[in-house]
Amino acid sequence: MDATGSARAARSSGAETMSAVEQTRYGTAPRHVLGMGRTDRPAPREGQVLVRVRAASVDRGTWHLMAGRPYPVRLVFGLRRPSFLNPGRNLAGVVEEVGQGVTDFRPGDEVYGIASGNGTFAEYAVAKQEKLDRKPTNVSFEQAAAVPVSAGTALEAVRDHARVQPGEEVLVIGASGGVGTFAVQIAHALGARVTGLASGAKLDAVRALGADGVLDHRRDEIPQGRFDAVIDIAGRRPLAQLRRVLTPHGRLVIVGGETGGRLCDGLGRQFRAALLSPFVGQTLGFFVSKERGADLRALTGLIEAGSVTPLVDRVFPLAETAAAVEYLIDGRATGKVVVTV
Numbered sequence: 028m029d030a031t032g033s034a035r036a037a038r039s040s041g042a043e044t045m046s047a048v049e050q051t052r053y054g055t056a057p058r059h060v061l062g063m064g065r066t067d068r069p070a071p072r073e074g075q076v077l078v079r080v081r082a083a084s085v086d087r088g089t090w091h092l093m094a095g096r097p098y099p100v101r102l103v104f105g106l107r108r109p110s111f112l113n114p115g116r117n118l119a120g121v122v123e124e125v126g127q128g129v130t131d132f133r134p135g136d137e138v139y140g141i142a143s144g145n146g147t148f149a150e151y152a153v154a155k156q157e158k159l160d161r162k163p164t165n166v167s168f169e170q171a172a173a174v175p176v177s178a179g180t181a182l183e184a185v186r187d188h189a190r191v192q193p194g195e196e197v198l199v200i201g202a203s204g205g206v207g208t209f210a211v212q213i214a215h216a217l218g219a220r221v222t223g224l225a226s227g228a229k230l231d232a233v234r235a236l237g238a239d240g241v242l243d244h245r246r247d248e249i250p251q252g253r254f255d256a257v258i259d260i261a262g263r264r265p266l267a268q269l270r271r272v273l274t275p276h277g278r279l280v281i282v283g284g285e286t287g288g289r290l291c292d293g294l295g296r297q298f299r300a301a302l303l304s305p306f307v308g309q310t311l312g313f314f315v316s317k318e319r320g321a322d323l324r325a326l327t328g329l330i331e332a333g334s335v336t337p338l339v340d341r342v343f344p345l346a347e348t349a350a351a352v353e354y355l356i357d358g359r360a361t362g363k364v365v366v367t368v
């Protein structure tokens with residue numbers, strides 16, 4: 028589409044409305060703050076793509092944005108009230124229009140990725156072209172929507188920070204969750220021997236993802252001194268305990284772990300790990316996902332090769348987005364929770 032055509036398309040889309048989840052204040056209870064409404068359809072700016080959303084996914088970050096917790100979230104997303112339409116960030120759908128300067132996509136392309144300024148629990152959302160890729164041909168829109176943030180984080184943790192090598196012993200703590208189900212598959216694809224730690228009812232699912240061993244975090248002891256790399260996604264285990272299960276030169280990568288803390292959500296453990304690392308034989312650290320387009324493209328390759336398959340636990344209709352967030356936060360999901368539009 029030429030520049031004039033795209034500007035005309037942007038103007039006309041601005042006049043149209045769409046169904047969307049709307050959030051006007053922060054709050055911890057999804058049913059109190061996520062309501063359905065009609066709002067203006069966004070228009071793609073320069074370098075942006077307007078996507079007709081077919082599916083969007085929920086993760087822990089959805090809850091953090093919705094609740095405005097820990098409080099530093101509000102420095103970025105609005106001090107008194109959210110600056111976004113709703114806290115959805117991941118999407119899969121079909122390109123509706125492209126803004127000026129977009130060369131990688133055109134209307135009708137099936138895409139997936141991360142939206143600009145959030146708001147993917149809606150009929151339409153915009154994304155920068157570099158935060159999108161073509162939807163893998165062998166998965167549904169629901170599966171594709173499950174991928175961007177969770178699988179991107181897992182890829183960074185396993186490949187870039189833990190630098191997992193073939194034949195290594197890798198422990199994934201939180202193996203049944205959104206990030207964990209991808210981390211298990213990516214470590215397995217890199218040739219590691221993977222042990223997944225999760226609750227008892229979800230262990231079969233973790234094994235089916237390619238884990239060589241599974242442990243129940245409520246019952247089993249983790250073998251000491253065994254793991255070349257530990258990817259800690261959940262559970263808030265003390266640093267000393269995590270170091271004991273590593274080999275003397277093992278690597279610990281802390282991805283997350285919920286404490287519900289209002290100010291820094293228990294980030295002290297992450298900082299202690301990074302501060303201690305230069306003084307011990309093990310490498311200890313944490314990271315914040317960069318959400319790079321190149322990682323999305325690497326994931327497309329892994330999915331199309333059959334090395335990674337998004338595990339979608341449950342799909343909710345758009346009008347039940349609040350129930351979808353509750354389902355995840357209650358700890359009922361194995362893998363990802365998706366909203367279909």
Ligand SMILES: NC(=O)c1ccc[n+]([C@@H]2O[C@H](COP(=O)([O-])OP(=O)(O)OC[C@H]3O[C@@H](n4cnc5c(N)ncnc54)[C@H](OP(=O)(O)O)[C@@H]3O)[C@@H](O)[C@H]2O)c1
Nearest residue numbers: 086087201203204205206225226244261262283284315316
């Ligand atoms: N660093 C980053 O840039 C980044 C990016 C994305 C996410 N995160 C963080 O990563 C964490 C996980 O996110 P997510 O979306 O994967 O959440 P999720 O889908 O809710 O998964 C969390 C998993 O943790 C497991 N779990 C809970 N208590 C546990 C324990 N004591 N031991 C072991 N596993 C336990 C649960 O499994 P069971 O039911 O089997 O216990 C659940 O499946 C969050 O804290 C999130 O904020 C960080």
